[in-house]
Amino acid sequence: MSRIKPEEVREIATLARLRLTDQEVDRMTVDLDAILGYVAALKELDTADVEPMTHAVPFDCPLRPDATAPSLPLEEALRNAPRREASFFQVPRIIASGSGGSGEDLP
Amino acid sequence: MAAIADGVRAGKLRARDVAAAYLDRIERFNHALGAYLLVDGEGALRQAAAVDSAVAAGRDPGPLAGVPLGVKDIFVTHGLETTCASKILRGFVPPFESTVTDRLGKAGAVTLGKVNMDEFAMGSSNENSARGLVRNPWSLQHIPGGSSGGSAAAVAASLCAGALGTDTGGSIRQPAAMCGVAGMKPTYGRVSRYGVVAFASSLDHPGPFGRTVEDVAALLEVMAGVDPLDATSIPAPVGAYRKAVQSGRGGGLKGLRLGVPEEYFQPGMDAEIEAAVRAALDDLGRAGAELLPVSLPHTKYAIATYYLICTAEASSNLARYDGVRYGLRAADAKSLEELYARTRGEGFGWEPKRRIMLGTYVLRAGYYEAYYGKALRVRRKIADDFTVAFTKCDAIVTPTSPVPAFRFGERMGDPLQMYLADIMTVAPNLAGIPALSQSCGFTKAGLPIGLQIIGPALGEEICFRVGGAYEARTDWHTRLPPEPATQTSSERAS
Numbered sequence: 001m002s003r004i005k006p007e008e009v010r011e012i013a014t015l016a017r018l019r020l021t022d023q024e025v026d027r028m029t030v031d032l033d034a035i036l037g038y039v040a041a042l043k044e045l046d047t048a049d050v051e052p053m054t055h056a057v058p059f060d061c062p063l064r065p066d067a068t069a070p071s072l073p074l075e076e077a078l079r080n081a082p083r084r085e086a087s088f089f090q091v092p093r094i095i096a097s098g099s100g101g102s103g104e105d106l107p
Numbered sequence: 108m109a110a111i112a113d114g115v116r117a118g119k120l121r122a123r124d125v126a127a128a129y130l131d132r133i134e135r136f137n138h139a140l141g142a143y144l145l146v147d148g149e150g151a152l153r154q155a156a157a158v159d160s161a162v163a164a165g166r167d168p169g170p171l172a173g174v175p176l177g178v179k180d181i182f183v184t185h186g187l188e189t190t191c192a193s194k195i196l197r198g199f200v201p202p203f204e205s206t207v208t209d210r211l212g213k214a215g216a217v218t219l220g221k222v223n224m225d226e227f228a229m230g231s232s233n234e235n236s237a238r239g240l241v242r243n244p245w246s247l248q249h250i251p252g253g254s255s256g257g258s259a260a261a262v263a264a265s266l267c268a269g270a271l272g273t274d275t276g277g278s279i280r281q282p283a284a285m286c287g288v289a290g291m292k293p294t295y296g297r298v299s300r301y302g303v304v305a306f307a308s309s310l311d312h313p314g315p316f317g318r319t320v321e322d323v324a325a326l327l328e329v330m331a332g333v334d335p336l337d338a339t340s341i342p343a344p345v346g347a348y349r350k351a352v353q354s355g356r357g358g359g360l361k362g363l364r365l366g367v368p369e370e371y372f373q374p375g376m377d378a379e380i381e382a383a384v385r386a387a388l389d390d391l392g393r394a395g396a397e398l399l400p401v402s403l404p405h406t407k408y409a410i411a412t413y414y415l416i417c418t419a420e421a422s423s424n425l426a427r428y429d430g431v432r433y434g435l436r437a438a439d440a441k442s443l444e445e446l447y448a449r450t451r452g453e454g455f456g457w458e459p460k461r462r463i464m465l466g467t468y469v470l471r472a473g474y475y476e477a478y479y480g481k482a483l484r485v486r487r488k489i490a491d492d493f494t495v496a497f498t499k500c501d502a503i504v505t506p507t508s509p510v511p512a513f514r515f516g517e518r519m520g521d522p523l524q525m526y527l528a529d530i531m532t533v534a535p536n537l538a539g540i541p542a543l544s545q546s547c548g549f550t551k552a553g554l555p556i557g558l559q560i561i562g563p564a565l566g567e568e569i570c571f572r573v574g575g576a577y578e579a580r581t582d583w584h585t586r587l588p589p590e591p592a593t594q595t596s597s598e599r600a601s
Binding site for chain 1: 198202203294295296309339341408411412415422426431432434436440441442444445446447448449451453455463464465467471478480481482484522523537538539564
């Protein structure tokens with residue numbers, strides 16, 4: 001019996017913000033099914049009393065002093081932007097048009 | 108490497124000439140190997156000239172004066188394109204420098220360029236690069252290992268004197284073994300991850316490659332040490348790694364107990380590899396070490412544990428590639444959602460996609476405890492195995508890889524088979540302990556075999572001492588692969 005179905009793969013792809021083609025969904029279903037079958041072997045170990053280990057080295061989260069310091073210059077920060085406008089990263093419209101604004105999508 | 112640094116420091120050798128000689132080799136042989144993605148000839152000669160000026164002015168140029176390095180394309184380099192061998196990060200020119208490359212530069216090392224790798228360091232064969240294959244210098248039909256395949260191949264083929272890599276599940280040691288060079292994954296936090304593109308944050312270990320363990324030690328001495336820019340870096344003093352190599356080379360291993368874990372010598376491993384590693388164990392015994400059996404009983408769960416943890420962390424780390432601030436952006440998206448999904452769908456290769464999907468799956472509400480939570484608990488048991496073993500021995504010796512380099516395409520269709528190539532290297536990453544790989548022989552077909560020396564946390568010196576002692580008794584590290592055919596000038600022009 002398969003552990004994961006194509007519909008579930010599509011759902012996860014949506015959660016991961018990852019567009020997959022139909023062929024990719026089919027291939028992903030096969031691959032994930034095999035990997036999930038393999039990792040199921042962990043179930044045979046009793047770990048009820050084991051403390052989870054998130055990190056190899058225990059450390060406290062250090063906080064830096066709450067002081068102002070120079071940050072990356074604006075031009076440097078925006079240098080790699082695929083699209084920019086003035087001092088902003090440009091993205092498609094998020095808020096629906098109607099209340100002001102031109103309502104035009106990005107070219 | 109020491110010959111270069113000593114010669115340059117003494118003014119007997121010009122760093123510029125050294126850099127030019129390596130750049131010439133890259134020009135002649137890189138087309139056949141695919142090790143470099145980007146060669147920064149101008150920058151390298153400029154850095155080398157600065158070293159020469161320092162020497163001429165009587166200033167100390169640093170312990171790595173004029174040593175030419177290949178830098179894995181996962182290290183962020185100011186002003187020099189950094190892509191992680193991906194399509195999605197193509198054209199990214201970083202506005203800052205990684206701590207490791209910064210420290211090496213200040214120590215006089217010269218960056219020749221950025222070397223190839225599996226995309227986002229995800230792979231065991233360097234077949235997942237969006238920028239093309241890297242070939243194994245010992246046999247061009249074979250993989251160099253991954254994900255730091257470009258680093259290992261470049262060192263093996265003398266396209267650099269040393270190289271930088273990262274090791275999340277074996278990505279330094281496995282290619283080092285398959286290309287017949289030395290490489291080390293230090294203790295987690297020993298080397299800063301600042302400016303190293305994140306794959307799985309709790310498992311990523313930057314580390315060095317060299318032709319000899321002494322080269323690796325010399326690089327690590329400069330790379331290691333606490334970094335205020337990385338909250339996970341360890342505030343422990345850096346060891347005297349070169350001295351440790353020399354002490355192993357000179358004084359042998361008397362009084363040292365070396366553990367041999369039965370779980371790493373299972374039926375099914377390549378017979379030639381087993382024979383070479385057993386012979387290496389005999390050599391270490393003759394060098395004065397006491398060999399004793401130890402057990403790491405949870406070894407068989409390491410790969411499953413590793414893949415659940417690394418994919419969970421990767422799905423989170425790779426969320427930053429959304430087409431907004433840098434890299435690729437899908438054209439004509441009508442909404443922000445669509446922009447994200449299409450950019451990522453078009454920009455990532457298959458292996459990152461598979462890992463993002465698995466990671467998202469195991470972190471989902473309702474599945475989290477069954478997969479990710481379970482894996483974190485098994486991780487503890489795997490780390491505890493090492494703690495117990497190190498009460499009996501000072502270091503653990505195993506093969507680095509159960510198989511020699513395989514042919515291109517041989518395992519690409521089967522992700523599980525591919526993941527098993529890392530079976531002998533992943534457990535030290537889960538535990539965060541250091542491990543060194545060095546050459547210990549060749550198969551009849553002429554492919555290198557690697558020996559792995561695992562130490563306790565912050566026990567890099569023990570690994571280096573053992574490695575030095577082994578190198579003093581063998582000559583595997585002195586062998587060089589054949590030079591690939593040189594590209595003709597007309598081929599170069601076309």
